[in-house]
Amino acid sequence: MTDMTPERLSTWTIRRRMLAEFWFYFRQNRGAVAGLAVFVLLVLTAVFAPLLAPHDPILQYRDALLVPPAWTAEGSAEYLLGTDAVGRDILSRLIFGARYSLFIGIVVVSIALVGGILIGLLAGFFGAWVDAVLMRVMDVILAFPSLLLALVLVAVLGPGLTNAMIAIAIVYQPHFARLTRAAVMAEKNREYVTAAQVAGAGRMRLMFKTILPNCLAPLIVQATLSFSSAVLDSAALGFLGMGAQPPAPEWGTMLAEAREFILRAWWVVTLPGLAILVSVLAINLMGDGLRDALDPKLKRS
């Protein structure tokens, strides 16, 4: 051993430098930064919903049914974005709806991510029949159109928000499993893994501490994409009456209730959909930026 050891960096310094490098690349994508800004705004709206919302989202003002937004001739400053067919304030419902969308996204992605990583690690690490069985099961799930399978699963479990989230998570899981498996297969024969093995690392340590951290980049990108799909699919389930149930101010459910008024009251239909579109777009923009910043192989095109 010589004492000419290179400069030793603390873990914390390394993390900070990695983060700085990530931000350097992420920042170059203007769309991604805009997406991030909208997303942060969305999170703040969700967190501070009770403070921001001018009215109770499920309180029905029976003397103010289908009031148009404030800027129209018949509008009222009391209800900035108007009211729905039973007199609930649309702005307040949209603000509280942000909570549903973010919550759904977080829960779905967490379940799908954890499940998918476990399955992918097992399949990739053990190979042979474990791999064959697990991957065929994933193939079966992927053979069904995701929304249809989620719908049938919800029909089995009973309509409602929790079941909708579980169903969507099950449907998304194979994507994470396949990504993890592919990454594990690519990494497991590299020198650093053999070195860890020779040094006496057990299977658990090899799987979770040695290999997994090196497979994270594609998983993070997929997680962002799944987050936006989860917001879209749960809204679709809500729209079909299989997701969050009325009077919950969930954006898809709001659209379902508004359907019969489409030719009479444009605002009850337009605004919840716009909220869904803007959130999903922001998350997708962010996902594009993350992909560029995290994965140099998938260079910007």
Added chain:
Amino acid sequence: MLRFLLAKLLYLVPTFIGITIVAFGFVRVLPGDPVLLMAGERGISPERHAELSAQLGYDRPFLVQYLDFLGRLFHGDLGTSLVTKKPVLGEFLALFPATVELAVCAILIATLVGVPVGVIAAIKRGSLFDQISMTGALVGFSMPIFWWGLLLIIFFSGTLGWTPVSGRISLLYYFDNVTGFMLIDSLLSGQEGAFASAVSHLILPSVVLATIPLAVIARQTRSAMLEVMGEDYVRTARAKGLTQRRVVSVHALRNAMIPVITTIGLQVGVLMAGAILTETIFSWPGIGKWMIDSISRRDYPVVQSGLLMIAAIVMIVNLIVDLTYGLINPRIRHK
């Protein structure tokens, strides 16, 4: 090529068996007793209940029921609807053309618009056209299509009064169902205005269904073109003094199309999911609406067989895409 085909087919067998298990198994765990459901509000005596259960085979062991289900499946028997009491296969075949008509129009719109947009955006990379079309593609990709459909109805049916709100053709026309495709049947009938009516009913639903595939195809074409344009053979073609048009259409486009064709094929699953929403919004009498209605009526045999048929169709189309890919790209075939 034959070995390639056989290997692909063999690979699908376990997946298909898995699909039948899922389609069959979910009915067993659904809440509610199918026999009670069929009896309706009048109720049913315990004796009659047992008799019907036996008749439908619900009292036998799970595995026996499953094998029986598979056996009937291979004889083309997909069960009978609890609501209409008609064979499921017949209902499926009667409604399927409506969905195919919608999906084919949607994929045509998506391809005919998406590919040229992607090519032009790639050639004029960084131009205003590139920026606008790619922003549009990202918006399309993020679109909640059930809302998009409602917006189009508000504007084109409500404000402008150009298109009808629902259905496949105006009630004014009646003609024989020859092919099941309204566009063709209305032409065959020779009735004045029938074809125009069919088109005006079809246009909004197909645009809605085409939105997400269009966005995906445009983005994919652009990035495939950009990749190919940087290849040596394109530079060589340029160096030979070929015109831009020839370089793009003969040398670049042909190679860029390989991944794009796969992308188009993979949109079939997206289309089936989209059809559920689109058909619901436009009351389009196809497979998607049939599935939604059956799920809410708990018409188990229909949901079970519908799920199976749709998954099988998606699987077969993906197989065809795989094979086409092998045909146009010999490198895959010989692996």
